[in-house]
Every structure is written in C-alpha cells, then in structure tokens.
Amino acid sequence: MSPDHPFVAQPPADAQSPASWPVDVLRENVLAYVEALRQDPENRVPPERVVLQLTQDPDFQAVLKTWDGLDGASRVSAWKKVLGLAEHHAREVLPACVMCGECCRMGSPTLHMDDLELLQKGAIPWEAVYALRRGEPVHSPFKKDLFFLLDERLKVREKPGTKECLFLDGESRRCLIYADRPLQCRAQACWDPAPAEDLSKQPYLTRRDIFKDVELLLEVMAEHDRRCRFDQLAAAFSEMEASKGASVDRVLHLLAYEDHFRTFMGEKLGIPADQLELVFGRSFACLAQLFGYRVDTEPDGTRLLVPDREPSAENR
Ligand code: SF4
Numbered sequence: 001m002s003p004d005h006p007f008v009a010q011p012p013a014d015a016q017s018p019a020s021w022p023v024d025v026l027r028e029n030v031l032a033y034v035e036a037l038r039q040d041p042e043n044r045v046p047p048e049r050v051v052l053q054l055t056q057d058p059d060f061q062a063v064l065k066t067w068d069g070l071d072g073a074s075r076v077s078a079w080k081k082v083l084g085l086a087e088h089h090a091r092e093v094l095p096a097c098v099m100c101g102e103c104c105r106m107g108s109p110t111l112h113m114d115d116l117e118l119l120q121k122g123a124i125p126w127e128a129v130y131a132l133r134r135g136e137p138v139h140s141p142f143k144k145d146l147f148f149l150l151d152e153r154l155k156v157r158e159k160p161g162t163k164e165c166l167f168l169d170g171e172s173r174r175c176l177i178y179a180d181r182p183l184q185c186r187a188q189a190c191w192d193p194a195p196a197e198d199l200s201k202q203p204y205l206t207r208r209d210i211f212k213d214v215e216l217l218l219e220v221m222a223e224h225d226r227r228c229r230f231d232q233l234a235a236a237f238s239e240m241e242a243s244k245g246a247s248v249d250r251v252l253h254l255l256a257y258e259d260h261f262r263t264f265m266g267e268k269l270g271i272p273a274d275q276l277e278l279v280f281g282r283s284f285a286c287l288a289q290l291f292g293y294r295v296d297t298e299p300d301g302t303r304l305l306v307p308d309r310e311p312s313a314e315n316r
Pocket residue numbers: 103104107108109156165166167168169174175176177178181182185
C-alpha cells in the first residue's frame with residue numbers, strides 16, 4: 001500500500017494539510033490511519049501492536065521531536081514517511097511481546113493438564129473457569145474454522161459480551177495473574193504461531209481431571225452429558241426453523257429440562273452457583289444464542305424464546 005492509499009487518515013476539515021497540523025493532530029491522525037489499516041486484508045498485525053511498535057520506532061520518535069520546527073514542505077514529507085512506517089509495522093511483527101494485550105482481548109486461554117496446579121493453589125479461582133462440552137462448536141484459533149469438540153475443554157471466562165479474557169486489566173492492559181498465567185498464554189506469540197500450535201498437541205485439562213476423586217459428581221456430570229447433549233439442542237432448533245416455529249415446544253422442553261437438571265443437582269450437591277458452568281458447562285439457555293435466540297423468563301416462570309441476533313458459534 002502506498003502513502004496515498006484510500007485508507008489514509010483524513011485530517012480535520014480546518015487543517016487539510018499536514019503543513020498546518022500541531023503535533024497533537026499529527027498523533028491523532030497517525031492513530032486514525034493505523035485504525036484504517038485494520039480494513040486492509042493484507043494487514044496481519046493488531047492495531048494496538050502497530051501503535052506500540054510505531055511509538056518505539058526511532059524514526060517516528062524523531063519526527064515527533066522535530067515536528068514543531070519543520071516547515072510546511074518538510075512536514076508533508078515527514079507525514080508520508082510516518083504513513084510508510086505505520087504500514088511497515090502493520091505487516092512486520094517484531095519477535096517479542098510488547099504486552100499490548102491484543103491476544104488477551106481476542107480470547108481467553110484454554111487450560112492444559114499442567115495448569116491444574118494454578119487452580120489448586122487458587123491462582124485461578126474455580127469460578128473463573130467454565131467447561132465447553134463435547135459436541136459444542138468452537139472456532140479453531142489456528143485455522144479459524146468451525147469444528148465440533150470431540151472432547152471437552154476448560155477455559156478461562158471472558159468478560160460479558162466480549163472475547164476479552166477476564167484477567168486482562170482494562171486500564172493498565174496488564175494481565176492480573178501474569179506470574180501464574182496458563183500455559184497457552186506463555187506459548188502464545190503473535191509473531192510466531194508455532195509454539196501455540198505445538199502446545200495444542202499437549203493434553204487438555206478436563207473436568208474428569210479436576211473431580212477424579214469425587215465419584216458421585218463424575219456420575220452426575222456424565223448423566224447430564226448423556227441427557228443434555230448439544231446435538232439434541234441443535235436438532236431441536238433446526239426442527240423448529242424447518243417447521244417455522246411450530247415445533248418450538250421441543251426446544252422449550254429441552255431448555256426447561258436442562259435448567260432443572262443443573263439447578264436441582266447443583267442444590268443437592270452444594271455446588272456454588274458461580275461454579276455451575278464449570279461442573280455442567282454452559283446452560284442450554286446460554287447456548288441458545290448460538291442459534292440466534294435468547295431465553296427470557298417471565299415473573300411467573302414462563303420461558304420465552306426471543307430472536308436475538310444472527311446465529312454464530314462462539315469462539316469459546
Ligand atoms: S490469563 Fe493473562 S495473559 Fe492469559 S489471556 Fe488472560 S490476561 Fe492475557
């Protein structure tokens with residue numbers, strides 16, 4: 001892409017030429033340009049990372065330092081140079097973590113066997129983890145393809161409504177458990193996918209590993225897995241769509257049954273409410289969003305299935 005690419009940031013209306021920009025406007029327009037580069041399919045590097053690399057670039061720092069003293073023509077050529085630097089950094093990831101937090105915003109880690117001690121020693125609280133059960137659809141972080149899990153996975157929670165890891169501090173952009181971060185976070189490198197791909201061949205942590213000494217709980221989880229399978233829910237939704245809503249009762253029955261199972265067994269076994277998603281995985285009511293619905297409950301307990309948004313498999 002050349003500096004006069006259509007994604008070039010637009011200067012403010014009262015200051016169309018870089019010649020008249022104060023240094024703050026230069027900074028704003030650089031940020032706008034980096035953001036615009038996000039639309040470029042050839043751009044592989046997250047914008048946060050581009051900005052960090054750019055601000056550490058000696059050539060960019062030199063432009064910032066000298067900008068106020070440059071004449072108009074020199075500013076125009078310095079601006080073109082900055083655009084070139086931004087494009088360069090948008091394509092070339094430095095082989096080092098600059099702690100921009102972008103990986104942590106794009107998803108939370110899936111846990112491996114060696115992460116069990118982080119849970120056991122309390123570095124990662126139990127309620128910060130949930131189960132993705134066998135048969136649920138997920139996106140491969142390496143191929144971006146959708147696939148159905150052949151075995152379960154345990155994952156750190158994301159912040160509600162986002163893919164951002166629960167442990168990413170919003171203000172400082174630092175990991176709140178950095179010294180005790182899971183293996184996947186240690187292996188992840190945005191400049192080299194190989195270590196994370198290698199790690200994906202290592203055994204994943206499952207609920208069976210965590211609760212191996214609690215036989216009754218294992219039996220109850222297995223029963224829940226048998227009676228409340230994802231493929232049953234998927235079939236019921238697909239039937240409902242094919243019948244144009246006539247067979248909604250089947251979906252509602254599954255939602256009610258699964259909810260009853262987890263609530264009843266949770267109370268009976270004394271499972272804290274905030275750990276039910278670890279023990280039983282995501283509820284059918286939560287999974288309904290993958291089919292484009294949400295479940296509302298009326299004051300009298302009646303369940304309503306409400307079209308919510310485009311169906312999509314969560315990257316969870
Ligand atoms: S645990 Fe820490 S390093 Fe790992 S994704 Fe979350 S915030 Fe990032």
